[in-house]
Amino acid sequence: MDTRCNDITTRNKNEALCNACLIPIKENMRFYKCTYECNFVLHEWCTRLTTELKDYKIERDQLRHFSHRHPLTLVYLQQPNHNADDEDEEEKEKEKEEDFVEEDHHGGQCEMCNKEIWSFHLCYYYCKSCNYSLHKFCAELPMTQQNHPSHPSHILTLSNLVQSRNNFYFRSTDGTWKCSLCNLMWKNIYNYHCSICNFNMDIICATMSEQKINHPSHPHRLERMSGPIVSGCLACGNKHEGEFFQCTNCPTFRINLDCALLPTKLLIQNHTNGTYTHSHPLTLAYSYPHSEIISKYYPFCRVCDGKFYSHLWIYKCDKCRYYVHVDCATSKREPFMSIFLHESLGKTFKNYKEDEHPNLLHCPFPDEDDNLLKHHMSNQMEFISKQHDGEMLNHPSHQHPLIFFNEQTSVDKKMVSLHDPMKRIQLLCDGCVKPITTVPFYMCCQYVDEQCCFVLHEWCAKLPSQVQDYAGHPEHPLSLLPKIPGKFFGVFKCSICELQSNGFVYGCITCEFYVDINCAFIPKEITHDAHPDHLLLRVKPSTNLSKRYCKACQYSVRYSELVFHCPSCDFYIHVQCALLLPKLIKHKCDKHPLSLRYEPVENHISQYFCEICEDEFDPWEWFYHCTTCAQSMHAACGPLILQCEQATYAYDQQSVYRFLNVKFGGTLEIKGHSHRLAFVQGLERDGKCSECDTKLQYEMIFKCLECEFALDYKCASSFVS
Structure with a gap:
């Protein structure tokens, strides 16, 4: 044996405990005993196992180990390869999906060092009948080590005895002991000890230089760092406390153990209790090249809405434009960081009660026929219906009497066509400049002779004459005006949505403050499908919020601009984006209704091109999409129903069509x-x-x-x- 106790004799003894297997040496058993006063004893078979351990393998990758009575089998942790040459692509994809597992396989816990056996260990020894596992490097450790760098003066012996006192080995009452290198307390695990110095060293510290892994994220081998530390991780970009692996060739490359163990594929909902969901498995990528970030229009994390950096790891979907930070996908943020994080974009819990908000406006509106003004006046419809003065109305906005058009689609045997974008028929209200798709409504008595095409919604004909205490201009009341005096063709710029309009206006002539009649009735709070279950409050920022942006159009939120805001989530939407983009639109370019989308469409990894202007667009800005036909268009291109030619999208505007509130004609x-x-x-x-x-x-x-x-x-x- 490789030991200082070189004068060994054999004798019988029934009260000693073998230092290798910890089985008592009974009567008539042959054993070895140190001739010095250190009470070191070994079974005869344990001596043979110790000296021959490195090369003692039997058939089929099996090992006889002193710590276990059964042979141990070498188990490989490598994933099976399904890339046979004779398989077609469809079969490969099918097998890939069937072979998908949520976590990489690992071998449980090592019985010698009490550490987990992970996939990057590649293989381990295992006894199936006893569910007994050992790291490969733990199983092949020598019984003694001489000239160890951490204790070169004496020989270190492998055992699960704790230490020596007065040259007698003993166990503590609870099986705990302290490592002399890392100062961590351990319990019931093997260690290397020196009986002369009472020096104990856990297996991890003893084999630190040998604990190297091959990780697919880096071309060089990574070495385990001694002891837990607090350091930044180059995988996720955050600070962690715990165990790290570092490259000996590239000292700046350092990753946390949790990140090193990240699965190559996962289903995000399984790691976030269903808060964030995506139907496809996400694949781990060890970088996100800047060129790809640019080509994908600078996407944001679907969980935290944060930015991506090219050198950090991400999880991404191979079938959709779905990207997420690794720590967001696995909910592995450090606990002390949670106080700095606002609520994210996943499943939210309702923060209001319906009965406490009886007139709460739910956006977006179902279609182009619905709008804010219609909802606001709906509570007064009973009052409006009593104001009908026969079938004729003299309205101050128009020089001719107006006919109340109800339940019929013809006047004097002449057809009156309602607004229908599929047939390229446009009928816009002269008050709110919104489509008239249903009866009743008011029309000029000379409409049938095509001498005057003036029409009004029923509610637009009965608007209140003033608006008191308006949020955007509380100094004076706003008066209803058919046109602003001196404005050419009645066109003005709304002070709230900043869109051009030639419809009715509420204004303060003294201050030259004018808003279109829709913006005159903006509610104090709404809900929106883009941020469900949370109230969005109408606010007017008193400070610069240039770093905050509207989720619809990605434009910054400016000082003193009316926006809707969720204070708990720091979520912003411009009032015009929230109120002027309906959920469904009809367009002559598609036979199906197109729905408003708030993020890239599932199962759509390729580029997005607008069917109207034929330009590629950013799918992180709201757009309209037909799932059946896989056709998309800018939100601003959607309302162009009377003409359809290339390059009709106004790039300098936000997601709302630039002339949505302008009635062309005349x-x-x-x-x-x-x-x-x-x-x-x-x-x-x-x-x-x-x-x-x-x-x-x-x-x-x-x-x-x-x-x-x-x-x-x-x-x-x-x-x-």
Whole structure:
């Protein structure tokens, strides 16, 4: 034996305990005893096992180990390979799905060091009948070590005895002992000890230089660092307390044990109690190249809404544009960090009671026929219905009497067509500039002769004359005006949604503060499907929130701008994005209704192209999509129902169509041109303004339908001023 006790004799003794297997040496058993006064004894067979342990293997990767009475079998932790050459791609994908497991396999707990046997250990020894496992490096440890770097002066002996006192081995009452290197307390595990110095060293510390792993995230082998530390992790980017692995060639590469053990695939809902769900398995990626981040329009984490960094690990879906931080996917954030985190984007718990909010507005509105003004006036419909003054109404906004059009679709045997985008029929209310899709409504008595196309929703004809204590302008009441005095063609810019409008207006002439009639009735609180179960409060930020952005259009929230905000989640939506984008729209480019989407569509990994303008777009901004036809379009391109040609999307605007509140139509006569000019939206084929030579595409213009003469809005107004 490789020991200082080289004078060994054999004798019989029935009260000694074998230092290797800890089985008592009974009468008539042969054993070895140290001739010095250290009471070191070994069974005869334990001596043979010790000297031959490194090479003592029997058939089929089996091992006889002194710590267990049965042979141990070597078990490999490598995943099976299903990439046979004769398999087609469809079969490979099927087998891949069937072979999917939530966690990588591992071998339980090692009986010698009490540490887990993980997948990166590649293999381990196992006794199936006893459920007994050993790390491969633990099973092959020598019984003694000489000149160990941590204790070179004496020989260290492997045992599960605790230490010696007065040259006698003993066990503590609870089986605990302290490692002389890491100062950690251990219980009932093997250690290397020196009986002369009362020096004890756990197996992990004793074999630290040998505990190296091959991890797929790094080209070099990683070495286990001694003892638990607090350090940053290059896998997740966070600070962790615990065990780390470090590259000896690249000292800056250091990953936490939890990250090193991350499964290559997982189902996110299994790690987050169903709070965040996705139907497909997510794959672990050890980097997220910056070029790919750019090409995917800078996506945000689906759990915390945070940014991604190219050098950090992520989980991503191979079938969808679903990306998530590794610690978000596995809910492995450090506990002390939780106080700095706001509630995330997953399943939320309802923070209000329905009966306490009887008139709560639920957005988005179901379709284009529904809108804020309709909901606001619905509580007054009984009052409105009593105000009908026969079948005729003289409204201050129009010079002709209005007919109450109800339950019929014809007047004097002439058909009146309701708004229908599928048939390219447009009927917009002159008050709110929203579609009229149902009866009743008011129409000009001269409408049937096509002399005047003035129409009003029933509720728009009965609007209150003033709005008191308006949130955006509490200094003065706002008065209802059919048109703003002096505004060319009645076009003005709403002070709330900042969209152009030529409908009715509530305004303060003294302060020159004007809002369209929809924005005059913005509620104090709403709910929205993009952030379900949480109340969104109407706020007007008093400080700069340039780092906060609207979830719909990704534009920043500006100072003194009305927005809807969830204070518990720091969630923002512009009022126009929340109130002006319906859940469903109809468009002549698709025979099915298109639904409003708040994030990339499931089972759609490729690029997104708008069917209207044919440009690629960012799916992290809200858009409309038909799942049946797999067609998508910008939210701003959706309302373009009367013309459909390339490049009709106004890029400088947010997700709301730029001229959503403008009713085009009517004509203008100017000096110097023999034909009347039609009020329309500029298209690419309209070229440039005949006066100032600016491009007319995306602008409000006046153009001649008989020649190529056209003016932009500003130049046309100067001709008549």
